[in-house]
Amino acid sequence: MFKRLLLQLCALVVVGGISATSWANVPAPPVNQNIGIPDGVFNDLARENCWYCHIPSRLTPENLDDIGWTFQPPEVKPGVITDRHHFRVGTVIQNPTDSPFGVPGETYECTDCHIIEFNPDAGYFEVVENFVNCLNCHQQIPAQASVHHLTAPAQALNCQHCHGARIDNPGDGHYIPTGRTPTLVTPRTSNGKGPNGEGACDFCHNAGTDDVTGRVIPTNDVNHHSTGIGQPGISDLDCSICHDQMGTDWAIRRCEDCHGIKSIHNIQFDSNDDGVITIGGEDPFFGHVGSSPQDCNGCHGGYIMASGMPAPFSGPIVPELSGLSKQRVTTGTAETITVSGQALTNEVRTFMGDMEVKSRVSLTAPDGTTLELTPQTISPSAMDVTLPADLSPGNYYLRAVKGSDTMSNPIVLLVGPQVAIDEVSSNGTTLTITGGGFGTYLNAVDSGTSVTMATTTCSVDSWSDSEIVANCGTAVCGSLEVESIFGSASKEVSCN
Ligand code: HEC
Ligand code: HEC
Ligand code: HEC
Ligand code: HEC
Ligand code: HEC
Ligand code: HEC
Ligand code: HEC
Ligand code: HEC
Structure with a gap:
């Protein structure tokens, strides 16, 4: 620990002189917060916290109270949350359901979610405001389990449904090197054995204050345990989802159920802000494969001569979506929308020169069927895509996909019926x-x-x-x- 602190102090001095980006946690820990869901604890939320990411249409971002959160909310908004519920009207109620009055198998009507009461003074029925507090219907277990992790996809260990290919799903058949004994190159979960403590996730992902937002980032155990996944008394899932041989050189292999080589070796941010992510051509500490050997050594301990070595499976850097130019369209018209994000394309260095890897657009309909579309134009941060006119109404999960299955986080596209x-x-x-x-x-x-x-x-x-x-x-x-x-x-x- 002492060695590492010292290393950081020295490195800070050096980096101050050469780095293009001064507002960043370089070197880690904590890591930057450019990619993915902000690292933290979300199991004790009030409705205002839900609104921060999901805004109902009666509110605008300007109406929202300052709840003191200092990170950029993911784009699950703005204003679509009311429609997302209303687009369920006429569809089949799922089992289990968060609907307070609905019966699974029947179709949604207004009163499956809303309560109406007669106002004798005014002489008419009124919609009671039970619908304003998200937590009246969606459950969390305060201090134990967050709302998203009690949902059916999370309980079915379909973590990619929301997190995209920043992680793998347990049991999806991705490669885990179980056939060989761990070596000094096999990362540890913590307490790396490298000369300066390299060789473990917490060499970079550890508690600290984020330079950019001032937010305090907790440790990895807190971030995982607070989701409620595998915690006692919540469901049949238990500790063994993440731990089988804790504290040993084998420990990381269980983590690889979600953090397999395939996802780990494709997490990277555009460090120098030149608009292109180049594998092996970025500054260190902006991801996992930007710079060889510095990034590699953080996990692999600094024993291998990784300089310039490509990491197996790296190529399609996991794309990430941040917004749609239009989040609600109407069936019957073929609209062209702009999808923005990062890493929508990236460069891979090969013997033949730099090669570009591009995203496609994937739309998953409410019935689970998936349709792929090729964008007309694409850059690392935006793509234009024309939606077919014959999409049936409903809530679609829109994602960017590279290669066979490297998918981004979803953004919900609402297709409304023609009235x-x-x-x-x-x-x-x-x-x-x-x-x-x-x-x-x-x-x-x-x-x-x-x-x-x-x-x-x-x-x-x-x-x-x-x-x-x-x-x-x-x-x-x-x-x-x-x-x-x-x-x-x-x-x-x-x-x-
Ligand atoms: C940090 C941002 C954030 C906060 C805070 C947040 N959500 Fe979410 N929520 C998301 C994202 C991202 C998704 C996944 C993409 C989507 O479905 O739009 C999601 C999805 C959901 C879903 C859909 C689950 C499914 O089965 O697909 C529900 C329900 C939900 N959120 C409810 C809530 C409630 C209730 C709160 C407050 C207790 C809340 N959220 C707070 C970001 C957030
Ligand atoms: C699946 C649950 C669900 C169903 C079914 C549903 N609603 Fe809603 N409704 C909501 C939610 C959630 C909100 C928004 C919450 C908020 O604004 O904080 C809402 C908001 C509303 C509002 C307030 C709109 C606003 O912008 O302030 C009205 C009015 C309403 N619903 C009427 C209806 C009617 C009429 C039906 C049937 C045709 C219906 N709802 C069906 C969940 C539902
Ligand atoms: C009156 C009950 C009720 C309230 C209040 C409510 N929801 Fe829902 N919500 C539902 C039901 C029912 C569904 C459909 C899924 C199900 O059957 O469990 C749903 C679905 C969702 C979905 C997924 C919709 C889709 O198909 O893409 C999201 C996201 C969501 N809710 C977030 C919220 C947020 C955020 C709030 C607060 C602003 C909120 N809900 C308030 C009942 C409610
Ligand atoms: C329905 C969408 C959804 C699903 C499915 C889902 N997550 Fe999450 N996850 C979120 C959202 C939104 C947040 C931030 C708010 C929260 O924690 O509730 C989050 C936060 C997290 C965090 C803490 C943030 C961080 O970066 O450290 C971890 C760890 C995590 N999820 C693990 C999982 C695991 C493991 C699974 C699968 C078993 C899973 N999630 C499935 C939506 C989801
Ligand atoms: C050399 C430093 C370093 C090491 C060691 C390291 N990471 Fe990362 N990791 C990063 C950086 C930098 C990011 C990008 C963070 C950002 O900008 O949001 C990142 C992002 C991630 C992300 C996606 C975004 C997020 O914050 O959730 C996951 C998942 C992740 N790392 C898992 C791991 C795992 C598992 C290990 C151990 C096997 C590990 N990392 C070891 C530097 C490192
Ligand atoms: C979703 C994944 C996940 C699940 C499920 C999980 N853990 Fe963990 N746990 C972690 C991570 C990640 C760490 C950090 C590992 C490290 O830094 O070495 C951790 C660390 C720990 C540690 C050592 C650090 C500490 O907090 O003292 C203990 C003990 C622990 N877990 C116990 C448990 C127990 C008991 C369960 C079941 C009730 C459990 N964990 C379930 C992910 C998980
Ligand atoms: C069941 C799936 C699952 C397992 C198993 C799992 N994680 Fe994670 N882990 C996640 C998800 C999901 C995230 C959040 C990714 C994002 O930001 O979208 C995450 C994020 C991380 C990060 C990035 C920092 C952060 O908090 O976001 C690290 C480091 C990490 N995990 C380490 C571990 C270690 C060590 C283990 C084994 C002890 C482990 N994980 C086991 C699903 C898992
Ligand atoms: C975030 C942590 C992390 C980073 C950073 C990382 N790797 Fe890995 N890598 C892993 C894990 C985990 C494994 C699986 C090791 C095991 O289970 O024995 C692995 C495996 C490997 C393997 C062996 C593959 C096999 O078939 O078993 C090679 C070679 C490798 N990495 C090279 C690299 C290179 C080169 C870099 C830098 C460009 C790099 N890695 C960066 C986590 C990382």
């Missing part, structure tokens, strides 16, 4: 409105679902996704408007 009135027929004061995208109806004030003729609010007799029967009383002609959970449509009804 349209085709025909209106009347029988006395009763109107039959046919069309599509009407969703379901909630008879309450400000429910976001209504039929109006001119300025009169009509009473609804029946309402399905394609047909509404309503009574507008004396208002029999004028501008007819249907407001549905998915949007609105209007049509002129002539007076003769």
